[in-house]
Amino acid sequence: MTQRDLTITRVFDAPRELVFRAWTEPERLASWLGPDKFAASGVTIDLRPGGAWRARIHSAEYDVERWMQGAYREISPPGRLVFTFSWDQPDDVVGETVVTITFTEVGDKTEMTFHQAPFPTEDERAGHQDGWSSTFEKLAHHLEEAR
Known part of the structure; x- marks a missing residue:
């Protein structure tokens, strides 16, 4: 691991099947994806190796719209x-970066380890760390409501 890798580990009060589905079902992903003050829409998922995913995050407050995309490995x-x-x-x-997420049972909770790399600069990694950390707060709220 380098200073241009990002790893965030977080424990959620939800079974790992639910946490996994939050990442892989379009309607669930749309309900939490994006940092604070951002909403997601246009989420499409072709959940198979080589299948594409795409999502839009937008903020009226910041007047920002960004599309993200990738392929499942x-x-x-x-x-x-x-x-x-x-x-x-x-x-x-x-x-392009690669995101690897592992979901581990910890009793009736789930430890999620999120890893993303490589980033071209430490500043870009730090910006993504802030964004993902805020996004995972929204994921925690989504999982609380889904239980």
């Missing part, structure tokens, strides 16, 4: 998910 329900991630915009400096 590995789908091992409910324990592991691997996919590529890139922003769909001409000025994107991050390029």
